[in-house]
Amino acid sequence: QVQLVQSGAELKKPGASVKVSCKASGYAFSTHYMHWVRQAPGQGLEWMGIISPIGGGTSYAEKFQGRVTMTRDTSTSTFYMDLSSLRSEDSAVYYCARGHLPGVAVAGAAYDIWGQGTMVTVSS
Amino acid sequence: DIQMTQSPSSLSASVGDRVTITCRASQSISSYLNWYQQKPGKAPNLLIYAASSLQSGVPSRFSGSGSGTDFTLTISSLQPEDSATYYCQQSYSTPSTFGPGTKLDIK
Numbered sequence: 001q002v003q004l005v006q007s008g009a010e011l012k013k014p015g016a017s018v019k020v021s022c023k024a025s026g027y028a029f030s031t032h033y034m035h036w037v038r039q040a041p042g043q044g045l046e047w048m049g050i051i052s053p054i055g056g057g058t059s060y061a062e063k064f065q066g067r068v069t070m071t072r073d074t075s076t077s078t079f080y081m082d083l084s085s086l087r088s089e090d091s092a093v094y095y096c097a098r099g100h101l102p103g104v105a106v107a108g109a110a111y112d113i114w115g116q117g118t119m120v121t122v123s124s
Numbered sequence: 125d126i127q128m129t130q131s132p133s134s135l136s137a138s139v140g141d142r143v144t145i146t147c148r149a150s151q152s153i154s155s156y157l158n159w160y161q162q163k164p165g166k167a168p169n170l171l172i173y174a175a176s177s178l179q180s181g182v183p184s185r186f187s188g189s190g191s192g193t194d195f196t197l198t199i200s201s202l203q204p205e206d207s208a209t210y211y212c213q214q215s216y217s218t219p220s221t222f223g224p225g226t227k228l229d230i231k
Contacts, residue, residue, distance in 0.1 A: 035220075045160075045168065045211055045222040061219040095167055100179075109215045110158040112179065114167035 002026035004096050004115035011121045017084040020118045022096030029077040030054050033099040035111060036070060036081045040092040048094075050105060051079060059106070086122045093117040126150050126214050130223035138231045143199040145226045147212035152192045156216035159188055159197045161208045162225075168211065172197065204230050 007021040022034065036048040049060035051070040058070045069082040079096055095118075097111035127150035137143050147157065155175040160168035170179045172188035175195055185200045199206055207230045212223040 044224050045213070047220040047222070050218075059218055063219075097167075100170065100173060106215060106218050106220060108156055108174065109220070110170050110173035110179075110213070111160075111168070112170050112173075114169075117167055 002098075002113050004098065004113055006094075006096060006115040006118045009119040009121070011123065012086050013124055014087055014122055016086050016122075017082060018086060018120050019080055019082045020094050020096075020120070022079040022081070022115050024077045024079065024098070029074065031102040033105050033109065034070075034072070034079045035097045035099060035109070036068075037095045037097055037111070038092040039095070039117075040089070043092075046092075048081070050099075052105070053079075083120075086120075088122050091120060091122045093119050125219055126153060126217060126221050128212055128214055128221050128223040130210075130212060130226050132226060133224065134227040134229070136229045136231050137202050139202055139204060141202045143202050143206075143228065145197045145210055145212075145228075147190075147195045147197070147223050149193045149195075149214055149216075153214045153216035155191050156214055157188070157190065157195045158213045158215060159186075160211045160213065161206075162211065163208045171210075202230065206230070 005023045010018050030053050035050045051058045071080045096115040098113040099109040100112035129148045131146045157175045159172040162168040176188045187198045209225045209227045211225050
């Protein structure tokens with residue numbers, strides 16, 4: 001079945017970086033864009049950015065520009081989200097989420113498959 | 125950025141009730157509006173995309189309507205398993221933005 005499996009929980013100190021992985025299976029890796037969304041404890045959902053599975057082109061929310069890097073490894077069908085200069089406000093569950101329409105980047109994209117989430121805790 | 129608002133922020137209803145949640149965008153987003161259901165400790169689940177299209181596998185008691193700036197999610201006959209938080213999301217432009225959520229409890 002179509003699924004996204006994310007890496008496990010992380011505990012990081014302020015100023016450190018974290019890299020979260022998202023392994024896709026059950027569908028053609030190159031057909032759907034991947035989005036990253038985060039959710040702070042008890043809060044709503046926040047879109048972080050998008051990556052193309054083919055060329056690896058990215059678009060990031062302005063809030064995360066300069067701190068986030070999204071990449072993919074086509075040989076293992078895995079996406080990655082790297083967030084640097086962590087602060088306590090970055091403590092959240094990070095999700096990868098698949099755009100539901102093949103080849104569609106942002107406009108019209110809903111997220112039909114989500115990873116299980118990765119809890120990132122930033123604490124000294 | 126396009127701002128999304130939802131009302132009410134929370135509500136309590138009985139099994140069998142008809143429930144409506146409203147979502148409003150700060151500017152026109154055509155029909156680029158999606159709805160998600162999220163239960164505690166779980167990832168969101170897509171219910172409705174493009175304002176009114178029912179995602180495969182989602183019960184038909186869920187429906188969506190609207191265009192431009194005003195949208196609604198309706199549950200025609202509330203079931204116990206519908207207790208959750210519901211989010212709207214605009215996918216008209218980058219950055220995609222979500223509403224603050226509506227928490228639905230079953231009486």
